[in-house]
Amino acid sequence: MNEPIVQLQGVTKRIGRRTIIDKLTLDLPLGEVFGFLGPNGAGKTTTIRMMVGLMSITEGEILIGGHSIRSEFHKAIRHVGAIVENPEMYKYLTGYQNLVHYARMIPGITTERMTEVIELVGLESRIHDKVKTYSLGMRQRLGVAQAIMHKPKLLILDEPTNGLDPAGIRELRDYLRKLSQQEGITVFVSSHLLTEMELMCDRVAIIQNGKLIDVRSIQSNHSSTALSRYVFEVDEPEAVIRLVQAEGLTVEREGNAVAISTDKEQAAEWNARLVRAGIKVYGMRVLNKSLEDQFLEVTGGERIV
Structure with missing residues (x-):
């Protein structure tokens, strides 16, 4: 298994007597x-600020690419591209001139690499226009292009969809997924848009009061082996309950229906088995918990912002 690109080890941040982040390990x-x-x-932005060296760590360690952000800052940060809050650009310059300006700060960035990132974020047709003519979504994409020019292993984005319209959010989501797949970059993104996170992410970490509550895999929600609740509408619910309990599975009665916790393949087999047993099956549906349901479940219903 590959070594994690980022390791947060017991990270704590205190300001005065207040603990903002409490022993965060991820x-x-x-x-x-x-x-x-x-x-x-909850401490999302505080964590990101510690990861990029904008805020000191009270206790614990953050390793990026195996290097400590505390004691080997320059070695650690060379693996990172980041946009904390909004990307700041020179609006009187063109998108290309902005990228040239940033490229001069980092040795080894070629014209070919600049062309590559411009194509990757889909700005070929507008890159020579002044940034003041760009929409917010285009500025976000230009910011991502600037952040990945040096081929970082980690891209950190703090609330990147703020202010974007639905089309801009979808574009950004597609580019971030393309980045992770084509460039092999880890994209670490905080957001308050649960639906977008569900579509965008492979995994999510949930924190509350500075503590890690849970890490959830998003893709597994849609796999054939993921456990879900399958509801069968039947004529003899009690008979179904006896059959399922005899197999040691979790089953609940919901009126004239029963809910069985199983995976996709087993649900199909149960459907056939009930029919063979002479039980009439009027319908079957799956009840997957959305990310929003899971979030509210683990945080006790606190609002996300």
């Missing part, structure tokens, strides 16, 4: 889009 695998969720004041 690994970010290489090549994934990893979401960071939490209610208002």
Whole structure:
């Protein structure tokens, strides 16, 4: 298994007597889009600021590419591209001139690499227009292009969809997934848009009051082996309950229906088995918990901001 690109090891941040982040331990695998969720004041931005060296760590360690952000900052940060809050550009310059300006700060960035990232974020047709004529979504994409020019292993985005319209959000989502797949970059993204995170991310970490509550895999929700609740509408619910309990599975009665916790393949087999047993099956549907349901479940219903 590949070494995680980021390791947060017991990271704590205290300001005065207040603990903002409390012993946060988290690994970010290489090549994934990893979401960071939490209610208002949970510590998302504080964590990101510590990861990029904008805020000191009280206790614990953050390793990026195996290097400590505390004691080997320059070695660690060379693996990172980041946009904290909004990407800042020179609006009186063109998109291309902005990229040239940033490229001069980092040795080894070629014209070919600049062309590559411009194509990757889909700005070929507008790159020579002044940034003041760009939509917010285009500025976000230009910011991503600037952040990945030096081929980082980690791209950190703090609320990148703020202010974007639905089309802009979808475009950004598609580009971030393409980045992780084509460039092998780990994208670490915080957002308050649960639906977008569900579509965008491979995994999400949920924090509350500065503590890690859970890490959830998003893709597994849609796999054939993931456990879900399948509801069977039948004429003899009690008979179904006896059959299922005899197999040691979790089953609940819901009126004239029963809900069985099983995977996709087994649900199909149960449907056939019930019919063979002479039980009439009027319908079957799956009840997958959305990311929003899961979030509210683990945070006790706190609002996310």
